Amino acid sequence: MSVADSVASLDQARPKEPLSGHVEVLIVGAGISGLGMAHYLTVKRPGHSFAIVDGRQAIGGTWDLFRYPGIRSDSDLHTFGYEFKPWTSDNAIADAHEILDYLHEVIDEDRLAQRIYLQHKVVRADFSTAAGKWTVTLERDGQQWDVTCSWLFGATGYYNYAEGHAPHFEGQEDFQGQIVHPQFWPEDLDYAGKRVVVIGSGATAVTLIPAMADKAGHITMLQRSPSYVMPLPKKDPLANTLRKVLPPKAAYAATRRFNIGKGRFIYNLCQRHPKVAKRIIRRANITFLPKGYDVATHFNPTYNPWDQRLCAVPNGDLFRTIAKGKASVVTDRIVRFTKTGILLTSGQELPADIIVTATGLKLQLFGGVEVSVDGHHREAHDSMVYKAFMLSDIPNFAFAFGYTNSSWTLKIDLLCEHLCRLLSYMDQHGYTTAVAVADPDMARRPMLDFAAGYIQRASADFPQQGSSGPWTIEMDYWADHARLRKGPVEDPALKFSSAAHAIKTAEAATA
Template sequence: MTEHVDVLIIGAGLSGIGAAHQVHSAFPDRTYAILEARDAIGGTWDLFRYPGVRSDSDMHTLGYRFRPWTQAKSIADGPSILSYIRQTAADAGIDRHIRYGHKVVEASWSTKDSKWTVRAEHDGEAVELTASFLYSCSGYYHYDAGHTPDFAGIAKFGGTVVHPQHWPEDLDYKGKKVVVIGSGATAVTLVPAMAQDAAHVTMLQRSPTYIATLPGEDVLANGLRRVLGNRTAYAITRWKNVVLHTAMYQLSRRRPRLVKAALRKMTARQLPKDFDIDTHFKPRYQPWDQRLCLVPDGDLFRAIRHGTASVVTDHIKEFTETGIQLESGAKLDADVVVTATGLRLLAFGGMRIVVDGRLVELPETMAYKGMMLSGIPNFVFTIGYTNASWTLKADLVSEYTVRLLRHMDEHGYVQCAPANDDPSVTEQPLLDFQAGYVLRAINEFPKAGSRAPWQLGMSYAHDVVKLRYGNIDDGVMRFSHGRKLKPVNEVVSSAQSA
């Protein structure tokens, strides 16, 4: 007999554990399970093991709203974040509901039966479960492999080439020459961390990135915690940081020249006087066209000042046996090359979605409030903010899901799905973000719309109002008692004809 649960969550990372906590707290009598493709809790924070791995958001916003972050460091290292996630799961008994090694390959909805049939692979065998509600917390990137460009001559390189997404435990770079290719969050983390032991680390970038220095510890948060206690201090600090980050983002969009000047001044103060800032730290794009990189306590700039790290801005011509030949004619000798060249996006972990026997083409769907899809009943997913902490949005999605399920209980509904039946709503990319990893794959994702509720909001304050307090029955969300199939059927037909 096929096992049935009320809510099936896909993914046991930061989002999945938070979703399980919220759903179980609100509905202790509802059954739920979490399917996790890997063999451990933590998602991103268990997968990435490269030196210095850390958050690029402060933990007062990356942490769960319901569980205060109590450590002194605000910009936390990966192992501390992983411990926080695992402790959250253990304290709530969530870890007992996780099925490890279950990779979901297909989710099929039946309107007639008002349920999902989910097929997963486990130890080479097919496993099947059914669920009344499906909640995807699988993130949006490919866990099996990161993005590595096709570098000419890389096969003849005599050293070691590593992608940060699959860091070997036995990699020895002590006293060796290291080149880190890239200029994003991973690169600016790796360079100062590896520079502590390597002979020298060079960050090789095609073009500069905006980098801002923040204190590793939040002095105000630590002081408030001593006076007000963990929970109150956490809530105050969380909103303080939301306001500051939002103001910084809005200022960047409205007064980019002012923000560029401020970032340049901050960078110049931390580098040697004769450093070529225009070449290495003057991006060609506006602030927040791509995500701003954070370096706690200026560790990257400190490594450059001390001479243990350097930056080269150039293009790769080819790999040689002993290093990298650049387009400028210069050559970088290397024993180890780290390709911090980005992620590969993958929607919903690559699972197929089928509605009433028809395969759903994701680009033909539209995202409702950035968390549900037109024509897909009883299905919620989590995609966090690109301009703020992922968990801020993940928490709100969980809260909205709880409200949605309560609304359905109160009215006896068993099916819900947003309907995109307004012809004046035009399609837009789901993520309006210029990062390379987004641009490479965004056409494989659902679309956003030209106005609410079809936009993926990037303002936490606005989303608090809409998702925590907004109307559930807003005229776009359609509900059904199960036998009265017309509302949901209309929604599905709309998606199939889009």
């Protein structure tokens, strides 16, 4: 079934009336994290109510929002896919439409359509300790109303869907061509035969350039400083071989486990032996680029490998495009935009008909929803992250945040499963409220200890992590596997209570 057919099927099956009343779990976000949570609730907690709301008019999150040419995963789908659903395409590095097809299959298989409410924007949420539930204000077509839930699950990703990172360039008002940000790609953009300059050297830039090169007159990647760029095979030979000799689930599990180990090996090599890793990456770059190409200038970052995320290029497509003369790389700084292009500090002026500002994302936690507890506003930065999926002093709230150094979804499976275990534990013991309480004297540090610019810009707005125990953020699948899948739900830092007890306490205090 095509994406268009899947969308039509979803639109026909999902509820026609707005969400109302009460659900046990309200999932905010219908992307890869939200649909993953919905699967685990369906399987692990049958008979319990939940709903998915999303402010947009389509499922898929990132994979529907971004429409720029070549949009694809930068991780292999045997680890970026869900643990519970084998990835069966020959392509390990997948285009957006393949990922959307996969997500629609999850919706169909788990019959999730009837639980998905699109164009339902969450405006604010307030938790009542006495009642043991959230009151959530939703907005649709300018109208607002309230629903309630026992638990709120933030599956909104990590960036602002309404606004990308778009620094102002001097003179950009003078440019007579078109300026485009990849997050808001015009469907009717005609770049055939045009001179295109892409500002940036990250994952978006290295994806755009080979995808646009055949139609564009010429395309240039303009970077202030290089990133590490590694060629990867688009098709995974191990996965495709195993699928021919093993049942799909067994082949997928084996490939997934192997690729998790391979990813950890590469990351650890980069961290522990950066000089060796640099030489390996440099050798790969030289192999794919024309003889004598200035790799030392254009593909030689000042930081060590995996201090920032590596950029993957399937089958070395970026390098092959450069080798064919269809694209070029310029490493320089921008002085200003001119009427016809970009003036650089070297004195060179890059002519351009279209300038693409692949300058990155603007990070935002929980979609910018206003969160309060008993009427008191809570700032995320004041909280500490508990087991990488809850926030201190905010009861019955969990959120999805994947890995920065490997496939995002690897962590989503583990934390969704753990949350289901937590909900079942609360049912068994008659609890209605769970809240993580941190030692106020514990040393704190940023939630995301990562050098990338988009992370650093948002550090002051994000929660913090502690120095030990469940308050640390593990960017290691096997550490989280031990903590979230094998570890107990009970923890001294996690406090449980019941709404009935809270009401009796409140009544006694006012008597």
